[in-house]
Every structure is written in structure tokens, then in C-alpha cells.
Amino acid sequence: MTGDLLSLDGVSVVFKIGGGLGLIGAKHVVALNDVSFTLPDKSEIVALVGESGSGKSTIARLALGLLRPTVGKIMYKGREISDWLKVDKERFRREVQSVFQDPYGIYNPYYKVDRFLYIALRKLLHINDAEHARSLIVEAMRSLGMRPEELLGRYPHQLSGGERQRLMLVLALLIKPRLLIADEPVSMIDASLRAIFLENLLELKNKLGLSCLYITHDLITANYVADRALVLCHGRLVEAGKSEEVIRDPLHPYTKLLVDSMLLPDPRSVNVSSVASLDVRRLSELKPERGCVFRYRCPYAMKICEDKEPVLNDVGRDRRVACFLYSDQTISTQLG
Amino acid sequence: MNSLNPVLTIEEQATDALIEHSNISKNEAKAIIEEKLNVVGLPKEVLRTYPHELSGGMKQRVIIAIAIALNPSLVVADEPITALDVVVQKSLLRLLKGLRDNYGVTLIFVSHDMSAHAQLVDRLSIMYAGKIVEVGSTEDIFYDPQHPYTKLLISSIPRLEKKEIRGIPGIAPSPLNWPKGCRFHTRCPLAMEICGVKEPEMLQMDGNRLVACHLYGNGGERH
Numbered sequence: 107m108t109g110d111l112l113s114l115d116g117v118s119v120v121f122k123i124g125g126g127l128g129l130i131g132a133k134h135v136v137a138l139n140d141v142s143f144t145l146p147d148k149s150e151i152v153a154l155v156g157e158s159g160s161g162k163s164t165i166a167r168l169a170l171g172l173l174r175p176t177v178g179k180i181m182y183k184g185r186e187i188s189d190w191l192k193v194d195k196e197r198f199r200r201e202v203q204s205v206f207q208d209p210y211g212i213y214n215p216y217y218k219v220d221r222f223l224y225i226a227l228r229k230l231l232h233i234n235d236a237e238h239a240r241s242l243i244v245e246a247m248r249s250l251g252m253r254p255e256e257l258l259g260r261y262p263h264q265l266s267g268g269e270r271q272r273l274m275l276v277l278a279l280l281i282k283p284r285l286l287i288a289d290e291p292v293s294m295i296d297a298s299l300r301a302i303f304l305e306n307l308l309e310l311k312n313k314l315g316l317s318c319l320y321i322t323h324d325l326i327t328a329n330y331v332a333d334r335a336l337v338l339c340h341g342r343l344v345e346a347g348k349s350e351e352v353i354r355d356p357l358h359p360y361t362k363l364l365v366d367s368m369l370l371p372d373p374r375s376v377n378v379s380s381v382a383s384l385d386v387r388r389l390s391e392l393k394p395e396r397g398c399v400f401r402y403r404c405p406y407a408m409k410i411c412e413d414k415e416p417v418l419n420d421v422g423r424d425r426r427v428a429c430f431l432y433s434d435q436t437i438s439t440q441l442g
Numbered sequence: 443m444n445s446l447n448p449v450l451t452i453e454e455q456a457t458d459a460l461i462e463h464s465n466i467s468k469n470e471a472k473a474i475i476e477e478k479l480n481v482v483g484l485p486k487e488v489l490r491t492y493p494h495e496l497s498g499g500m501k502q503r504v505i506i507a508i509a510i511a512l513n514p515s516l517v518v519a520d521e522p523i524t525a526l527d528v529v530v531q532k533s534l535l536r537l538l539k540g541l542r543d544n545y546g547v548t549l550i551f552v553s554h555d556m557s558a559h560a561q562l563v564d565r566l567s568i569m570y571a572g573k574i575v576e577v578g579s580t581e582d583i584f585y586d587p588q589h590p591y592t593k594l595l596i597s598s599i600p601r602l603e604k605k606e607i608r609g610i611p612g613i614a615p616s617p618l619n620w621p622k623g624c625r626f627h628t629r630c631p632l633a634m635e636i637c638g639v640k641e642p643e644m645l646q647m648d649g650n651r652l653v654a655c656h657l658y659g660n661g662g663e664r665h
Contacts, residue, residue: 157527158498256613266614293525296554301598302609323527326557330600330607353602367532369557371599373580378532378561380539384483384503 117178153332203283207290213262268299340399347425446493453489478507499530571625
């Protein structure tokens with residue numbers, strides 16, 4: 107346990123919405139429900155996949171210490187993250203860095219883009235000499251195939267989304283974090299820059315030996331960069347395994363749906379058929395109160411799925427699935 | 443996704459265009475919108491809601507319902523599936539395809555998502571820095587790209603089976619200061635002298651293919 111880089115142990119996060127001061131009238135939203143997984147202390151890119159509302163970004167916020175779990179523990183290098191923030195915040199901030207989805211939102215439009223690099227170097231690495239800082243920045247940019255003379259000294263609006271995202275990777279290369287939390291880093295940038303960003307991410311992994319939580323709803327890029335994939339559905343971890351295997355041979359019906367929805371970049375294998383109209387779904391929340399979180403949409407839903415919630419089961423070859431289709435309990439309960 | 447007015451209900455804004463552009467009563471407009479909502483898979487209760495109560499995918503579907511309410515022959519969709527979930531993306535693409543197949547709608551689908559293009563469109567125009575550089579059938583563009591930019595763009599798409607992708611080095615030029623000649627010549631691996639001087643004309647190739655590049659035709663070194 108203590109040897110792990112990051113570990114989540116039975117983590118749940120409950121948000122209270124509405125209801126003002128009292129508890130009366132307050133609604134609770136369970137963003138994460140009893141999630142456990144670990145990133146071992148080796149260099150690894152782990153993809154977190156799932157739809158909006160599945161809890162992916164909640165895990166990112168937990169891992170950055172921006173949010174505390176309602177129940178359960180989240181540990182970085184064997185120590186709870188809330189402890190890190192109290193005891194050695196600077197080291198934690200240096201070792202755990204982030205890249206977020208929106209390349210527009212993270213920069214202050216009034217300042218030149220390189221400013222945050224200087225600030226990070228000063229605060230986290232105590233490099234106060236501007237000349238020295240500049241030479242480090244230039245070197246880091248060059249090694250990621252960027253042209254510093256074209257980018258430094260510019261304002262955020264003068265750069266493309268992809269360039270702004272790659273500057274975050276320059277920061278990572280400068281600060282040399284142990285863990286990078288990348289929340290949908292490529293969903294808003296176009297194909298040619300997306301490829302360069304992903305290449306840079308793999309380079310960082312190889313150069314610095316960093317680990318990365320790569321949060322995405324895009325299975326194709328997850329397959330491309332990640333070693334392992336964790337699939338989240340309505341706050342539950344429903345499947346985990348090697349990313350290639352999870353995508354090639356999905357076991358959980360939810361993962362099957364995600365894989366089946368993947369748009370293939372190939373006009374010769376079209377898997378989108380035209381429809382005259384879409385099925386009308388109820389407006390009410392699609393998540394069941396009890397039982398398996400996916401059962402309303404699951405084509406294989408059985409009686410047991412209404413009554414009980416499946417737990418993650420080891421099905422061999424580093425694969426875990428939370429579904430009664432793959433558990434011994436199904437057979438015994440169905441028979442008994 | 444932000445094109446709905448946050449302070450009006452869906453009913454108010456969805457019927458608005460209908461009433462404005464045809465001589466019908468509020469109730470008739472409401473009936474038409476209900477029918478169109480049915481096409482996009484939304485229940486009629488949606489009419490009483492405000493945009494913030496709907497998910498991104500639902501808002502996009504409301505917008506499609508409004509767009510098809512007047513039975514248009516052309517729909518322009520600008521990045522309609524970007525930043526939505528995979529499952530929602532696929533159902534929206536099926537719906538857009540259905541508009542073509544069932545209602546004879548022509549669709550201009552603007553997107554940087556090459557996978558969506560591969561799945562949906564019949565013909566593809568590739569644009570770079572404000573110019574169309576190549577036009578062709580989707581299959582020709584993906585399997586036999588001609589323009590150097592198209593070639594690089596196609597090779598930068600991550601695929602399941604292919605573990606090697608290449609980006610396009612360099613940055614897109616600024617609209618305030620387009621490069622002289624071909625606008626791609628600053629990043630083009632095959633750039634020749636003429637590319638920095640003369641802008642290539644659009645050439646008709648075999649079939650329905652158009653390409654604007656000095657490598658083709660007689661705009662090249664023979665000049």
C-alpha cells in the first residue's frame with residue numbers, strides 16, 4: 107500500500123446541491139461511489155474513461171487536492187493528500203501537476219503566456235534569476251519541438267489552443283512532476299496538434315519517468331497513449347484492465363457501449379447508420395436508485411441487477427469487471 | 443451549445459423562428475416543435491424547461507429540432523458534436539445522417555473531427571488558413587490525399603490499429619499576415635521556390651477532385 111504512487115481506497119464523493127442552510131430540501135449527488143484503484147510506483151499512463159457525469163473529473167480534483175473525499179482515503183506516496191497539503195504543500199504541488207481541458211480558461215488574458223512559467227520556476231524551483239529561467243524555458247520548449255522565438259512574449263489570444271496546451275507540457279518538463287493529471291487535454295484541439303501533444307506526452311513519460319492520469323472520453327487516444335484503462339459509469343468503477351485489451355475486447359456492457367460508439371476515422375468502416383428519429387428517453391435522471399448503475403440502459407439486465415450492486419471481480423489477465431455477467435454470484439443466486 | 447437563450451424556455455425560443463417565418467398560430471407552432479422534438483428523441487416536457495436544465499447533448503438536439511422545424515433544404519452545422527460524449531456523438535451523427543436520407547436535407551458539416559467526417563459526409567473540403575486546398579469524395583480524401591496538407595492531416599489521425607501518428611510541425615499563420623504565395627508553404631515539406639511567390643490555382647483532377655497545389659498541373663517548375 108505504502109509503495110504505491112497514488113491510491114484511492116473506498117473513495118466516495120457526495121455533493122450537496124440546493125437546500126440553502128438547512129438539510130431540509132437539500133439534494134445530494136453522488137459523484138463517486140466507493141472507488142478504489144492504485145497507480146503503482148512505476149512510470150505508467152492510466153486512462154480514466156466514461157461519459158460526462160461519470161466522475162472522471164472528480165477524481166482529477168481529488169488527486170490534485172482541490173477536493174476531499176466524503177468517505178474513504180486518497181493517498182499520494184503513502185500519505186493522505188490532505189496531509190501533504192498541510193505538511194509539505196510545495197513538494198506536493200511540484201510533484202503533482204495538471205493539464206486541463208480548456209486551453210482558453212487557464213491563462214490570464216492580460217499577461218504574456220510565459221509569465222506562468224517564470225512564476226512556477228520561482229515558486230516551485232526557487233529560480234529567481236530571469237535569465238537562467240528563460241534559458242531553461244527555451245531549452246524545454248526546443249526539446250518538445252516548439253519554437254520559443256515564435257511563442258514567448260506573446261499573449262494567450264495570439265496562440266492556438268494546441269500551443270497553449272503544449273505550453274502546459276513545457277511546464278511539466280521544467281518542474282519534472284512525478285504525476286501529471288491531464289483532464290481531457292486534447293478534446294478541444296485539432297487533429298494535427300493533437301498528434302503532437304500526444305507524442306509530447308509519451309516523450310515526457312519516457313524522459314522523466316512520470317505517471318499520468320489521462321482523463322478522456324475518447325477511446326482512440328486512450329488506446330494510443332495509455333497502458334491501462336479504468337472505465338467509470340455514474341461514479342462507479344465498472345471495468346479495469348490493459349487499455350488495448352479493454353478496447354479490443356470490452357467485457358462490461360457499458361464499456362461495450364462506449365467502444366461501439368467510437369467513431370472510426372475510416373470511411374470504409376462506417377458504423378453510424380442513419381435513423382429517421384431517435385428513441386425518446388425520459389427526462390428524469392437515468393441513474394437507478396439501487397442495483398447496478400447501468401441497468402436502465404443495459405441490454406443484458408437481469409433480475410439480480412435490480413436488487414444488488416455488482417462489485418469489481420478479478421476475471422484474470424489483470425482485468426477487473428463489476429458486472430453480474432462475470433461473477434459466480436450470478437449463477438448461485440439465479441439457481442438458488 | 444451556447445446558442446440557446448438562457449432566460450427563455452425552450453418553447454418560447456423554439457416556436458419563435460416558426461412564427462416569425464410562417465403564418466401560423468402559437469399552438470400550431472407548438473405542435474410542429476413537439477413533432478420535431480420527437481424526431482430528435484426528446485419528450486415534449488422539454489418545452490417547459492430552461493437550457494440550463496438540459497445536458498449538452500439535449501441542447502444540441504433542441505437546436506437540431508429548431509433547425510429542421512421549417513423544413514429547410516440546407517442545414518449548416520458548425521462543430522455540432524464537439525465536446526460531447528461518445529455515445530451522444532454517435533446518436534447525433536445518426537440523426538444528421540437521417541436528415542439527409544429521410545428529409546432530403548443537404549448538410550454542410552463543419553468540424554475538425556476527422557472521425558466524424560469519415561462516418562458522416564459524402565464529400566470533404568479541406569481548408570487551410572482561410573483557403574480550400576482540396577475537395578474530393580470522403581474515400582478519396584482519406585485513402586488517396588493529394589495536397590501535402592491533406593496528406594499530413596490524414597497521417598496525424600490516431601487509429602486503433604496504427605500506433606504511429608505524426609503531427610504537422612509549425613504553427614498556423616496569422617490571418618493578419620498570411621504568407622505570400624501558397625499559405626501552406628511555410629510548413630510544407632515539399633515546398634518549391636514558386637510556392638512562396640505565386641498562389642496555386644484550384645485544379646480539376648480526375649473525377650470530382652479539386653486540388654490547389656503547384657505540385658500538380660503546370661504551375662510548377664516548368665513556369
